[in-house]
Amino acid sequence: MAQDQDRTTGGGNKPRPANGPGGDAGQSAKDRSRAQSRPVSTKSPAGKGAKAGAGGKAGAGGKAGAGGKAGAGGKAGAGRKGGNTPRPGARPAPAAPKRRASGALVAWGAVGLVVVVIAVLVIVKLTSGSTNNANAPYTPVTPAAASVVHDVTNIPLSVYNTVGVTSPQVQVTPPIIVNNQPPMSLNGKSPATFYYGAEYCPYCAAERWSMTAALSRFGTWSGLKVTASSHTDVFPATSTFSYHGASLTSPYLAFSGVEAVSNVPTASYYTTLEKPSKEEQKILATYDTPQYIPGATAGQVGFPFININNLALISGPSYSPGSLAGLSWTDIAGGLNDPANPVTQAIVATANYMSAAICAGTKGQPGSVCSSPGVQAAAKALKLS
């Protein structure tokens, strides 16, 4: 039957004279004219034979006289009755269906080729094993030089006040302010500030400069060490501090700094340093969420995450670590007395934002910090005053 249909396609659907042997006898002149002028596959009134050109199904079908009623044997049945028998020497019908079928084959072949290429790439990547990162270089954690600690914890008040929140060359993103939350408590002490980061993390590296400076206005650091972010990540080897083993003694607030991961590479990641306490895990689970941090992914904690007394949240960098590229600890710390230095402006502006948020929790204490023009400018920008 299929062969019959093919043969029918070969010549039986060519418009024929009304008195021909085919089944077009019943076609009107208008229909014949349409059939001759339209492309073979053009849509046509159902059952009137216009599908014939495309598929050879109903050239003589429908109400064709020769074929009788179309229902007898369906579309191809009309052809079998003889109406669509190819005539010797008849001109073949356009091969659009076959052309399209081969076109579809080529199209799906192209799609398959792309799928195969991508699959091969992924398989090669997976089977070649994860890149062994264990031998990658890293900057060891070492005690910070006294001069570096001094410079970052003793930034002149005039620098804080001159910079305020102005950092024209390095864009600074203010913290996210959340309202109507209870003050944070850590180990029974409130107000509190919580930092969660990783030594390899370049964004944490930038953030620590501001955090260290801001917190030094409210207390005294001990155990600060220096290191650098991952050498193989973005913004490689950004000079910074590590809070692992460091502590802040303050009469105004409690501080906890957790460095979850080191910068020492393993085959696939970095060595683990410390885990947040249950109290700190609850803070992360509550505030490092899409409800408070736009773009955060539920159940995933990003580095760094800073929570200042459940009032100000920082997730990600306040300024680009790229601004610190190529600078050593002494380069950065040494420039902190220059309010015109773009790096200093970014660090100090961020520190003023942090200070203003801390002051909101300490009820303005100490006054020398919280009443200073730089902190007041930040409080105003954050709508905290």
Next chain:
Amino acid sequence: MSTLRWQPVATLLLAIFGLGVSVYLTVTHFDKVALVCVSNGTINCEKVTTSPQSVIFGIPVAMLGLAFFVPMSALCLPAAWRCADRRIHLARLLLSITGVGMIVYLIIAELFIIKAICLWCTSVHLITFILFVIIVTASPIVLAPDYGPGLADGDDADDAG
């Protein structure tokens, strides 16, 4: 063979979505604002978007994405799909082939050179690939010599398949 009932709408929506992501990636490229993206080692958008491979011949890849999705959006408008001018359909097909060639290069760059995956970039790759599939498989219909506006309903497509 499939008809052209859903392809115009599907491709237009995909192209607009891809355009949106490209705009975001271009803005973050020039504003130096960090991408909203998970960073856990393998997945690291910043590492990808700031890598040397993020610029080709001095042009940021994000902008090349814009240069792809702007004309693609226009070529995927229903009016463009209905158009009887084969050059429109040929342009759409060539653009989608160029796009998929580009994503193959970018996948190689991410997997073997940068060694990090950017989720935003991957979403663009996925959109480009789906566009490629739809456009390439529709091409036998729209590039046929007898294709015209009346075929958008696709009755003849049944015969072709």
